[in-house]
Amino acid sequence: MYKNKKEVETWFRYLRDLICNEFEKFEKKTKFKKKKWRRKKLSSGGGEISILRDGKVFEKVGVNISTVFGSFDKKFSKQIPGTSKSRKFWASGISVVIHPKNPNIPSLHFNTRYIETGKKWFGGGIDMTPNVKNFNQKKDFHMTLKKMCDFYDKKYYKNFKINCDKYFYLPHRNEPRGDGGIFFDYLDKDLNKNFSFIKDVGLTFLIIARQLIKKNLKKQWNKKLKNLQLIKRAKYAEFNLLYDRGTKFGLNTDGNVEAIFMSLPPSLKW
Amino acid sequence: MYKNKKEVETWFRYLRDLICNEFEKFEKKTKFKKKKWRRKKLSSGGGEISILRDGKVFEKVGVNISTVFGSFDKKFSKQIPGTSKSRKFWASGISVVIHPKNPNIPSLHFNTRYIETGKKWFGGGIDMTPNVKNFNQKKDFHMTLKKMCDFYDKKYYKNFKINCDKYFYLPHRNEPRGDGGIFFDYLDKDLNKNFSFIKDVGLTFLIIARQLIKKNLKKQWNKKLKNLQLIKRAKYAEFNLLYDRGTKFGLNTDGNVEAIFMSLPPSLKW
Numbered sequence: 001m002y003k004n005k006k007e008v009e010t011w012f013r014y015l016r017d018l019i020c021n022e023f024e025k026f027e028k029k030t031k032f033k034k035k036k037w038r039r040k041k042l043s044s045g046g047g048e049i050s051i052l053r054d055g056k057v058f059e060k061v062g063v064n065i066s067t068v069f070g071s072f073d074k075k076f077s078k079q080i081p082g083t084s085k086s087r088k089f090w091a092s093g094i095s096v097v098i099h100p101k102n103p104n105i106p107s108l109h110f111n112t113r114y115i116e117t118g119k120k121w122f123g124g125g126i127d128m129t130p131n132v133k134n135f136n137q138k139k140d141f142h143m144t145l146k147k148m149c150d151f152y153d154k155k156y157y158k159n160f161k162i163n164c165d166k167y168f169y170l171p172h173r174n175e176p177r178g179d180g181g182i183f184f185d186y187l188d189k190d191l192n193k194n195f196s197f198i199k200d201v202g203l204t205f206l207i208i209a210r211q212l213i214k215k216n217l218k219k220q221w222n223k224k225l226k227n228l229q230l231i232k233r234a235k236y237a238e239f240n241l242l243y244d245r246g247t248k249f250g251l252n253t254d255g256n257v258e259a260i261f262m263s264l265p266p267s268l269k270w
Numbered sequence: 271m272y273k274n275k276k277e278v279e280t281w282f283r284y285l286r287d288l289i290c291n292e293f294e295k296f297e298k299k300t301k302f303k304k305k306k307w308r309r310k311k312l313s314s315g316g317g318e319i320s321i322l323r324d325g326k327v328f329e330k331v332g333v334n335i336s337t338v339f340g341s342f343d344k345k346f347s348k349q350i351p352g353t354s355k356s357r358k359f360w361a362s363g364i365s366v367v368i369h370p371k372n373p374n375i376p377s378l379h380f381n382t383r384y385i386e387t388g389k390k391w392f393g394g395g396i397d398m399t400p401n402v403k404n405f406n407q408k409k410d411f412h413m414t415l416k417k418m419c420d421f422y423d424k425k426y427y428k429n430f431k432i433n434c435d436k437y438f439y440l441p442h443r444n445e446p447r448g449d450g451g452i453f454f455d456y457l458d459k460d461l462n463k464n465f466s467f468i469k470d471v472g473l474t475f476l477i478i479a480r481q482l483i484k485k486n487l488k489k490q491w492n493k494k495l496k497n498l499q500l501i502k503r504a505k506y507a508e509f510n511l512l513y514d515r516g517t518k519f520g521l522n523t524d525g526n527v528e529a530i531f532m533s534l535p536p537s538l539k540w
Contacts (some may be wrong), residue, residue, distance in 0.1 A: 060540075172521045172530075234534070241511035242521070251442045251512070260442075264504070264540035270330075270531055 002195040005090055008114040009067050011195075012094040015202045016065045019096060020050050022206060023061055026213060030055035032063070037256040045069050049259050053266065057217060060099045062262030067092040068253075072117075076252065081186065082119030090116040093124075094202070095246075097263040098209060103229035104219040106130035106137075106178070106212060107236065109263065110205040111246075112198045122194050123185035126205050127164055128212075129178030129236060131229040137215075138179045141208065145182050148204045152197045160184045170239055177239050230269035237264055272465040275360055278384040279337050281465075282364040285472045286335045289366060290320050292476060293331055296483060300325035302333070307526040315339050319529050323536065327487060329371045332532030337362040338523075342387075346522065351456060352389030360386040363394075364472070365516070367533040368479060373499035374489040376400035376407075376448070376482060377506065379533065380475040381516075382468045392464045393455035396475050397434055398482075399448030399506060401499040407485075408449045411478065415452050418474045422467045430454045440509055447509050500539035507534055 002008070020032045030052055038046035047066025052058055069090040077083040093113030100107065112124030128141055142161070149157035160182035168177040182201075187194040240247055240263055250260035272278075290302045300322055308316035317336025322328055339360040347353040363383030370377065382394030398411055412431070419427035430452035438447040452471075457464045510517055510533055520530035 172527050230537075234531075237507065237540075238511060238531075241508060257442055261504075261508075261540055266540060267500075267537060270507075270534035270536060 002191040005114065005116055008195065009092045011199060012065050012092055016050065016063055016094055019063055019206055022210065023052065026057040027055040037259060039068060039254055047256065047259055049262055051262065057101060057213060058098060059101045060266035063096045064259050064262050065094045066259065080117055082117035085118055099265050102217060102219065103131045103221050103225045104216040108209050112201055119188050120191060121186045121188035122198050124198065124201055125164060125181060125183035126201060127168055127178060127181030129232065131232045141179065144204065144208055148200055149182065152193060170235060173235065177236060230267060233265035233268035234270045237268055240264060272461040275384065275386055278465065279362040281469060282335050282362055286333055286364055289333055289476055292480065293322065296327040297325040307529060309338060309524055317526065317529055319532055321532065327371060327483060328368060330369045330536035333366045334529050334532050335364045336529065350387060352387035355388055369535050372487060372489065373401045373491050373495045374486040378479050382471055389458050390461060391456045391458035392468050394468065394471055395434060395451060395453035396471060397438055397448060397451030399502065401502045411449065414474065414478055418470055419452065422463060440505060443505065447506060500537060503535035503538035504540045507538055510534060
């Protein structure tokens with residue numbers, strides 16, 4: 001049940017701990033390093049970055065949580081619903097990016113967020129970027145997402161998949177960033193239902209990530225496949241720096257640079 | 271002496287050959303690979319990419335020449351001088367980016383270009399991005415540029431250095447991309463003098479590059495220093511994808527993706 005914004009913030013923190021613990025189980029020695037940050041300007045709030053680097057399984061995993069609040073500047077507020085009477089906002093979210101070592105494991109990205117202005121809404125998504133084509137894996141991935149979505153609303157999966165395909169696209173290369181997934185925003189009706197949905201997206205991401213890692217972890221890889229991964233990652237970085245709304249939002253609103261760039265690949269090849 | 275645009279294009283091609291030949295001398299086996307491209311849409315023209323990868327000295331050097339012509343679109347033309355009566359343009363240029371293997375050698379960037387609309391002008395620059403602070407090296411670099419500039423106009427160096435510092439700056443990190451250099455545009459007076467200047471910028475770049483490589487090539491480096499280089503390169507990529515005008519120009523005008531991203535580092539660490 002949705003009670004209030006604090007409840008949502010608590011869930012994101014809980015999910016962060018869950019995800020970090022589960023991912024650390026894949027590693028023997030390597031642990032997440034945590035770092036808190038506070039906003040300097042523009043009202044207040046902050047967040048916590050958790051990064052695991054150079055593990056046996058993960059080359060880099062970043063898990064960010066943040067809660068920021070204050071007043072949007074005049075120009076920016078025009079892009080945000082519910083700001084006609086007041087530019088005040090409160091926003092909390094979690095985002096996760098996995099860059100595995102083994103190129104047989106896809107890169108994975110997930111985030112969920114909650115925003116309050118004059119309106120209140122949830123947003124987020126899950127998407128996958130493999131380095132090798134795998135038809136069945138893509139099918140299973142989308143089927144899992146569809147099943148989860150269908151439980152809440154029969155229209156969700158179809159719409160959210162379309163959003164995802166539109167969003168994660170590199171126009172200069174005329175190609176998608178990866179295999180798609182779901183991407184949604186402005187879920188402002190029935191906060192009870194949608195808070196449950198948001199929780200389910202987080203847990204489903206964790207299940208999907210574990211399965212994809214387990215399935216592909218033992219697969220052999222050679223220099224050629226690693227090279228493919230590095231080239232795919234360069235495109236990933238192109239997308240995030242050239243087009244990603246979250247990156248632009250962060251850079252334009254005094255976000256923490258380390259947190260904003262958490263999603264960028266640990267290594268790549270241009 | 272400046273005769274006409276074809277003369278400028280010929281110079282850029284000649285300089286390209288000179289640079290590629292000189293750089294290949296540093297390598298024993300590794301050679302530049304050349305690739306021609308043509309514009310698909312928006313009138314015509316094209317260019318040639320020369321890339322040398324994974325050499326003993328250079329991890330990646332890219333040398334691009336291009337000559338493109340046609341008509342700017344209405345919106346874009348407003349940013350370009352000399353387009354009030356006609357949006358027609360003709361543009362030719364050369365650009366070079368060096369990403370050396372040894373982190374003791376700075377990364378180097380150079381370009382010169384010539385544009386004709388209702389007006390005619392030259393633009394370009396040279397800048398250096400070292401991974402280790404070296405006060406004397408920076409001083410020598412700037413002194414060489416100053417001497418070259420002073421021969422043409424006593425105001426050039428001062429103004430072009432300020433332009434360069436302003437341009438190659440990462441606001442989100444509150445730090446410069448490197449040690450600066452010179453950066454200039456709209457040199458539309460005395461095309462004779464400025465064509466000579468443009469030639470000198472190209473030759474001076476080659477001299478500077480050779481000296482910097484020779485001086486630093488034998489210096490030992492360890493994993494820690496390589497790591498510093500990879501981190502510096504990530505910032506280089508941030509600049510090019512987030513802010514660089516040339517990148518935005520290329521992506522917005524159907525440029526060749528491989529040519530546009532030629533400048534991006536071969537490897538890095540986020």
